Amino acid sequence: xxxxxxxxxxxxxxxxxxxxxxxxxxxxxxxxxxxxxxxxxxxxxxxxxxxxxxxxxxxxxxxxxxxxxxxxxxxxxxxxxxxxxxxxxxxxxxxxxxxxxxxxxxxxxxxxxxxxxxxxxxxxxxxxxxxxxxxxxxxxxxxxxxxxxxxxxxxxxxxxxxxxxxxxxxxxxxxxxxxxxxxxxxxxxxxxxxxxxxxxxxxxxxxxxxxxxxxxxxxxxxxxxxxxxxxxxxxxxxxxxxxxxxxxxxxxxxxxxxxxxxxxxxxxxxxxxxxxxxxxxxxxxxxxxxxxxxxxxxxxxxxxxxxxxxxxxxxxxxxxxxxxxxxxxxxxxxxxxxxxxxxxxxxxxxxxxxxxxxxxxxxxxxxxxxxxxxxxxxxxxxxxxxxxxxxxxxxxxxxxxxxxxxxxxxxxxxxxxxxxxxxxxxxxx
Amino acid sequence: xxxxxxxxxxxxxxxxxxxxxxxxxxxxxxxxxxxxxxxxxxxxxxxxxxxxxxxxxxxxxxxxxxxxxxxxxxxxxxxxxxxxxxxxxxxxxxxxxxxxxxxxxxxxxxxxxxxxxxxxxxxxxxxxxxxxxxxxxxxxxxxxxxxx
Numbered sequence: 001x002x003x004x005x006x007x008x009x010x011x012x013x014x015x016x017x018x019x020x021x022x023x024x025x026x027x028x029x030x031x032x033x034x035x036x037x038x039x040x041x042x043x044x045x046x047x048x049x050x051x052x053x054x055x056x057x058x059x060x061x062x063x064x065x066x067x068x069x070x071x072x073x074x075x076x077x078x079x080x081x082x083x084x085x086x087x088x089x090x091x092x093x094x095x096x097x098x099x100x101x102x103x104x105x106x107x108x109x110x111x112x113x114x115x116x117x118x119x120x121x122x123x124x125x126x127x128x129x130x131x132x133x134x135x136x137x138x139x140x141x142x143x144x145x146x147x148x149x150x151x152x153x154x155x156x157x158x159x160x161x162x163x164x165x166x167x168x169x170x171x172x173x174x175x176x177x178x179x180x181x182x183x184x185x186x187x188x189x190x191x192x193x194x195x196x197x198x199x200x201x202x203x204x205x206x207x208x209x210x211x212x213x214x215x216x217x218x219x220x221x222x223x224x225x226x227x228x229x230x231x232x233x234x235x236x237x238x239x240x241x242x243x244x245x246x247x248x249x250x251x252x253x254x255x256x257x258x259x260x261x262x263x264x265x266x267x268x269x270x271x272x273x274x275x276x277x278x279x280x281x282x283x284x285x286x287x288x289x290x291x292x293x294x295x296x297x298x299x300x301x302x303x304x305x306x307x308x309x310x311x312x313x314x315x316x317x318x319x320x321x322x323x324x325x326x327x328x329x330x331x332x333x334x335x336x337x338x339x340x341x342x343x344x345x346x347x348x349x350x351x352x353x354x355x356x357x358x359x360x361x362x363x364x365x366x367x368x369x370x371x372x373x374x375x376x377x378x379x380x381x382x383x384x385x386x387x388x389x390x391x392x393x394x395x396x397x398x399x400x401x402x403x404x405x406x407x408x409x410x411x412x413x414x415x416x417x418x419x420x421x422x423x424x425x426x427x428x429x
Numbered sequence: 430x431x432x433x434x435x436x437x438x439x440x441x442x443x444x445x446x447x448x449x450x451x452x453x454x455x456x457x458x459x460x461x462x463x464x465x466x467x468x469x470x471x472x473x474x475x476x477x478x479x480x481x482x483x484x485x486x487x488x489x490x491x492x493x494x495x496x497x498x499x500x501x502x503x504x505x506x507x508x509x510x511x512x513x514x515x516x517x518x519x520x521x522x523x524x525x526x527x528x529x530x531x532x533x534x535x536x537x538x539x540x541x542x543x544x545x546x547x548x549x550x551x552x553x554x555x556x557x558x559x560x561x562x563x564x565x566x567x568x569x570x571x572x573x574x575x576x577x
Binding site for chain 2: 001002004153154163164165167168169170171172173174175176177178181182185244245246247248249254292293294295296
């Protein structure tokens with residue numbers, strides 16, 4: 001792996017001026033939401049983002065549609081053209097992209113480049129996935145049925161290299177626990193200590209989700225423990241009510257599959273104040289991609305993407321006030337926080353146990369609850385993080401607003417076995 | 430058509446790299462590539478070198494022996510279903526070949542008890558297992574406990 005990428009300066013600065021998002025929900029079991037379609041969901045999120053930016057569909061010049069797996073989840077391979085009519089963009093240019101669970105972060109990167117290049121002035125970028133279901137045969141889109149493990153599990157392998165890695169087998173098996181296993185050995189943590197750390201992390205992320213109306217899992221673990229007859233929530237977290245799904249990860253540290261969509265509008269920073277009083281500038285995005293056959297790929301790719309974005313911006317982890325980490329593998333959250341320097345090297349686990357990573361702590365992370373509580377609508381999750389980051393940076397997060405108004409936010413995207421992105425946002429007001 | 434005109438197949442006659450690799454495993458041979466500039470071993474084989482970014486590589490073979498540096502047990506979320514169906518005991522781990530390259534691999538024959546035994550002895554020696562999957566042969570590993 002060669003580490004010689006040096007990000008250049010964009011042709012012009014780009015800012016986010018509008019955001020929109022549906023809640024994350026289970027479209028199969030939730031009767032109110034059952035029957036909603038990909039176009040409707042993306043359309044609602046897109047129109048919300050336009051409203052937030054005080055623009056009409058006619059004003060938007062181009063859009064990006066991201067989805068982790070449009071073929072299996074929605075029976076289509078060109079979702080951009082299938083959603084365009086829902087928000088008044090028929091006939092305009094658009095592009096579909098799909099980078100697994102990193103899709104939402106790459107959606108922002110792509111839109112920024114489209115504006116930074118000078119090609120467009122007003123671009124919408126968004127992502128939508130309906131992870132809980134799949135088409136019910138060859139029927140109209142509102143007719144959906146539960147996504148079965150018989151379909152999902154074999155299909156998940158399609159993120160792994162088909163030439164070699166998938167059939168040499170080790171990469172897929174290492175995907176969830178490689179980094180936490182490596183970290184535990186490196187720092188002398190016992191399995192019990194790792195369990196405590198991950199349970200505390202899930203607990204604090206759930207506290208944020210409880211206050212987030214768009215989150216799918218909002219019942220606090222204290223309540224769940226009480227309902228199950230436990231006086232001690234930590235005893236509950238280690239009980240069969242929260243079983244281990246891998247060597248280290250319990251259900252509480254596994255993502256909760258959901259349906260949902262999120263969008264944002266980007267424009268040149270020089271005209272951003274025309275659309276909002278609180279533009280959020282996208283300073284830079286670092287990128288690294290490694291296949292799952294590479295040992296410790298998440299650690300390596302996170303370090304490389306972070307190096308690029310810090311070098312490009314001249315900022316350090318000490319400048320970051322808020323951090324989002326795609327944590328569909330729960331342990332990723334604090335491990336990535338440590339890797340980029342947001343938490344102290346080798347001691348991030350202590351910060352978790354002390355609750356410092358909670359929305360009301362001094363090192364806030366994943367203030368929407370992260371994948372384990374906010375939910376995971378695959379490609380849409382990264383854009384939902386951007387929605388939450390912008391909400392926090394504007395000071396509009398209500399009860400879960402972090403203590404210090406964030407000037408800089410770092411987002412670490414991850415997915416598709418595995419694409420990594422590292423983006424820094426700056427409150428430009 | 431002009432009989433002297435070169436055919437497409439004469440114009441472009443590429444190596445079948447992936448096919449050669451998997452056919453090699455059937456014969457118990459582990460093919461890799463070697464960078465013509467920096468000498469790094471590219472495994473599994475690709476056209477170019479991912480160590481230094483040079484464009485040209487040449488064929489070489491690996492012995493298949495190496496060291497298991499770390500491993501994890503799989504669970505419900507990350508089990509290798511095709512191995513579970515065969516009733517195999519295995520872990521997934523980081524293997525470094527004696528020639529240098531590293532990979533995430535499957536190591537057969539390690540149950541929970543054996544895993545606990547070797548956990549504190551890592552890295553430990555492994556050797557190749559050419560495993561018949563039916564329509565293809567793949568490369569797994571097993572502990573090389575004869576070697577000290």
